[in-house]
Amino acid sequence: MSFEIHQKVKGMTCAGCASSIEKEASKIPGVISVNVNFATESVAVKAVDEKTFELVKSKVKNIGYEIVDTLKEEKSENGLLKFFISISLSILIFLFAMGPLMHVVSRETNWYIQFALALPIWAWIGLPYLKAVWTLIKTLRSNMNTLIGVATTAAFLYSSFVTFFNESSLKIGLTQTVYFEAIGFIVSFVLLGHYFEHKAKTKAKEALNSLLSLTSKEASVIRDGQEFRVKMDDLRVGDIIRVRPGEKFAVDGKVTKGSSSVDESMLTGESVSVLKSVDDGVFGGTINGESVIEYVATKVGKDTLVAHIIDFVESAQLNKPKIQKIADQVSSVFTPIVIVLAFFTFILWFFLGPHPVWGNAISNFIAVLVIACPCALGLATPTAVVVATGKASLAGMLIGGGSVIEKANSITAVAFDKTGTITHGKPTVLGLEYFGEDESSFLKAVSSIENYSEHPLAKSIVTYAKELGVSPDDPDSFEIVAGGGVVADYFGKQFHLGSKNFLEGEGVEFLHRFESNVLGTFVYVSIDKKCVARFVIGDKIKSSAKELISKLHELGIKTYLITGDNEDIAKAVAKEVGIDDFYANVKPLEKAKYIQEIQKKYKVAMIGDGVNDAPALSKADLSLAMGTGADVAINASDVTISSGDIAKLYDLFILARGSMSIMKQNLALSFVYNTALIPLAAGILYPFGGPLMPPVLASVAMAMSSISVVLNSLRIRKLI
Amino acid sequence: MSENKKIKFTVTGIKCGGCVSKIENNFQDYSPVVEKETGEVVMVLAEDTRPIEIKKKLEELGFPVQSFVKA
Numbered sequence: 001m002s003f004e005i006h007q008k009v010k011g012m013t014c015a016g017c018a019s020s021i022e023k024e025a026s027k028i029p030g031v032i033s034v035n036v037n038f039a040t041e042s043v044a045v046k047a048v049d050e051k052t053f054e055l056v057k058s059k060v061k062n063i064g065y066e067i068v069d070t071l072k073e074e075k076s077e078n079g080l081l082k083f084f085i086s087i088s089l090s091i092l093i094f095l096f097a098m099g100p101l102m103h104v105v106s107r108e109t110n111w112y113i114q115f116a117l118a119l120p121i122w123a124w125i126g127l128p129y130l131k132a133v134w135t136l137i138k139t140l141r142s143n144m145n146t147l148i149g150v151a152t153t154a155a156f157l158y159s160s161f162v163t164f165f166n167e168s169s170l171k172i173g174l175t176q177t178v179y180f181e182a183i184g185f186i187v188s189f190v191l192l193g194h195y196f197e198h199k200a201k202t203k204a205k206e207a208l209n210s211l212l213s214l215t216s217k218e219a220s221v222i223r224d225g226q227e228f229r230v231k232m233d234d235l236r237v238g239d240i241i242r243v244r245p246g247e248k249f250a251v252d253g254k255v256t257k258g259s260s261s262v263d264e265s266m267l268t269g270e271s272v273s274v275l276k277s278v279d280d281g282v283f284g285g286t287i288n289g290e291s292v293i294e295y296v297a298t299k300v301g302k303d304t305l306v307a308h309i310i311d312f313v314e315s316a317q318l319n320k321p322k323i324q325k326i327a328d329q330v331s332s333v334f335t336p337i338v339i340v341l342a343f344f345t346f347i348l349w350f351f352l353g354p355h356p357v358w359g360n361a362i363s364n365f366i367a368v369l370v371i372a373c374p375c376a377l378g379l380a381t382p383t384a385v386v387v388a389t390g391k392a393s394l395a396g397m398l399i400g401g402g403s404v405i406e407k408a409n410s411i412t413a414v415a416f417d418k419t420g421t422i423t424h425g426k427p428t429v430l431g432l433e434y435f436g437e438d439e440s441s442f443l444k445a446v447s448s449i450e451n452y453s454e455h456p457l458a459k460s461i462v463t464y465a466k467e468l469g470v471s472p473d474d475p476d477s478f479e480i481v482a483g484g485g486v487v488a489d490y491f492g493k494q495f496h497l498g499s500k501n502f503l504e505g506e507g508v509e510f511l512h513r514f515e516s517n518v519l520g521t522f523v524y525v526s527i528d529k530k531c532v533a534r535f536v537i538g539d540k541i542k543s544s545a546k547e548l549i550s551k552l553h554e555l556g557i558k559t560y561l562i563t564g565d566n567e568d569i570a571k572a573v574a575k576e577v578g579i580d581d582f583y584a585n586v587k588p589l590e591k592a593k594y595i596q597e598i599q600k601k602y603k604v605a606m607i608g609d610g611v612n613d614a615p616a617l618s619k620a621d622l623s624l625a626m627g628t629g630a631d632v633a634i635n636a637s638d639v640t641i642s643s644g645d646i647a648k649l650y651d652l653f654i655l656a657r658g659s660m661s662i663m664k665q666n667l668a669l670s671f672v673y674n675t676a677l678i679p680l681a682a683g684i685l686y687p688f689g690g691p692l693m694p695p696v697l698a699s700v701a702m703a704m705s706s707i708s709v710v711l712n713s714l715r716i717r718k719l720i
Numbered sequence: 721m722s723e724n725k726k727i728k729f730t731v732t733g734i735k736c737g738g739c740v741s742k743i744e745n746n747f748q749d750y751s752p753v754v755e756k757e758t759g760e761v762v763m764v765l766a767e768d769t770r771p772i773e774i775k776k777k778l779e780e781l782g783f784p785v786q787s788f789v790k791a
Contacts, residue, residue, distance in 0.1 A: 451772060452771075452772060452775060452785075452788075454779075454784075472772075474770050474771055474772065476789070476790050477787070477788060477789035477790060478771075478787055478788050478789075479730075479786065479787035479789075480786050480787060489789075
């Protein structure tokens with residue numbers, strides 16, 4: 001037995017933090033797994049019991065973060081207010097430092113004023129960064145905040161010393177500059193970066209938020225013939241709920257009265273409304289169409305489809321692709337290395353640099369610390385995964401996580417199951433050969449008779465007749481004969497229906513010739529022991545199949561058909577739809593073998609109906625199941641296509657390929673910002689006559705890095 | 721005057737007297753006569769009652785219908 005929980009984590013500033021939390025929490029005995037996602041600020045803990053989780057919570061608090069109950073209301077930190085205070089003070093400092101107010105007072109007074117303006121920024125607004133420095137001294141752990149803290153503290157201490165102990169500073173030979181404005185701008189831009197990062201993260205989680213806002217707050221419940229407005233949380237299984245046109249269904253249920261079209265697009269991605277009548281299932285979050293409907297609640301609260309999907313998407317967002325794991329590891333060693341590099345820079349400039357030694361050394365020291373903040377690196381993949389999985393779920397595809405996106409990107413072949421995937425999986429009358437004179441009376445007779453049989457073939461004939469406007473009557477007598485046949489009397493005539501063997505066994509004469517090159521299951525019909533007709537029944541191919549196959553070919557993906565049907569049918573279906581190759585007469589347990597066969601040359605994705613194809617699906621490099629979202633909870637497939645629309649497969653590949661390239665772009669961007677610019681900040685261009693990087697510029701660049709990575713990830717929404 | 725019709729259904733699944741009573745109780749309106757050994761159930765239906773409704777109900781109760789004929 002185990003205890004699993006998803007919660008929010010506060011206090012992380014970059015992926016290095018996420019890594020630290022995972023490492024420390026995993027050390028606790030009884031913890032099975034810990035997964036932290038920096039981009040969604042969430043954590044998934046699996047432990048042997050709840051007590052262990054409490055231990056995890058306190059350990060996390062010890063290292064400077066906080067696990068918060070997701071259900072509680074989140075108070076948005078007033079980041080924007082702090083930014084405005086900070087930037088206003090910074091501008092004031094700037095006016096005194098380099099602006100028009102520079103010579104209004106004596107240099108001494110000027111510096112005192114700057115000090116006073118900078119103090120609240122450094123000590124109050126910048127308190128988190130100071131705390132991080134203290135943590136560094138205490139535990140040798142560092143993160144982005146540490147870099148900022150060290151930078152601003154170095155600048156503040158130096159500047160304060162020069163201000164208040166001016167004579168001593170002259171004696172030591174300290175450069176007579178102060179850096180109060182740098183402190184102000186650094187803190188301001190860090191705050192600005194965080195604010196935009198937060199805003200963009202919220203947009204990236206938009207899909208999840210829209211799922212969360214799906215459910216209505218109240219519903220109209222019918223009790224003893226009267227209507228009551230009941231809150232969502234108070235709805236119970238068995239309640240009869242009345243939904244008006246345009247209203248949302250509050251929970252899952254079965255229609256008891258009325259019939260209406262329902263918009264299920266938010267769950268399945270299908271834009272066409274579905275007609276629902278008595279006994280049909282309806283889902284919470286969907287929107288009712290033109291008529292009033294009453295339904296009985298079958299699943300409420302956490303059991304509804306919507307709740308399952310939200311759960312699924314949230315845990316999918318915690319699932320990491322390989323490149324992210326590498327990025328996280330790099331992040332966690334990054335900050336200590338940067339601190340060392342910064343000190344190295346300082347020493348270099350101090351001992352080997354030109355005058356002013358102190359000034360250059362300090363300035364470049366600060367610049368290196370600030371520009372190397374690895375937040376962009378930590379955001380590169382998670383934000384992309386969050387946007388991609390969210391977008392996919394809105395389109396009716398449930399992607400199991402970031403690693404699934406990686407897998408989908410590398411697929412070079414797709415194996416399709418036939419029945420239910422390429423075909424509808426329901427027997428349908430493909431054609432009727434009738435040698436009599438009155439086809440509509442004939443259909444009336446046949447459908448009246450077949451209406452009494454539960455056989456799928458019989459049902460397909462009844463449906464066929466209904467679609468032609470013929471509704472079933474009642475025969476005078478009806479008998480199911482063991483061995484697959486039906487005998488019935490209708491208006492004085494004796495009918496036999498069944499296979500050729502059956503009719504021949506009953507003494508029926510076959511006077512007509514039937515087409516021989518036809519594929520399918522045959523139901524022969526005789527009247528008064530003379531065969532007059534044959535129904536050809538088969539599994540109709542989905543209309544979207546052909547287009548999907550050709551689009552997959554455009555992507556350079558090879559296609560295979562694996563089926564238990566005989567070779568003739570497999571060949572015909574493959575040809576009709578354009579599939580490259582097929583394996584016929586495959587027994588259910590053998591499917592996995594054929595997947596292995598294809599794997600010799602390709603990376604294979606297998607798409608099936610989940611239940612019987614399990615062994616083959618688990619062998620495949622990527623597994624896709626078609627099913628309603630309810631299967632998601634128990635489905636082990638990488639991807640679930642909730643509406644059974646195989647055309648979505650193309651969208652999946654487009655999304656996966658696009659997301660991977662955006663992830664790589666993000667990593668490249670963060671590399672440029674965080675790593676490539678460090679030498680610049682350290683002053684490497686100086687010996688060649690190039691510029692130094694003032695600390696203020698470094699802080700701008702650093703804010704830009706996270707913003708640009710997040711914005712780039714948002715482009716994923718435009719892929720499909 | 722509406723004509724009633726007598727229909728003989730042949731079902732499977734009648735295992736004991738309990739099943740016989742079940743059918744008799746659920747189809748009281750149709751005066752059923754149940755033959756346990758052969759599975760034959762004879763009922764009197766009103767003219768506008770469709771045999772398919774009886775068939776569905778029998779199957780819901782657990783007695784699949786093999787055949788019916790106007791008796």
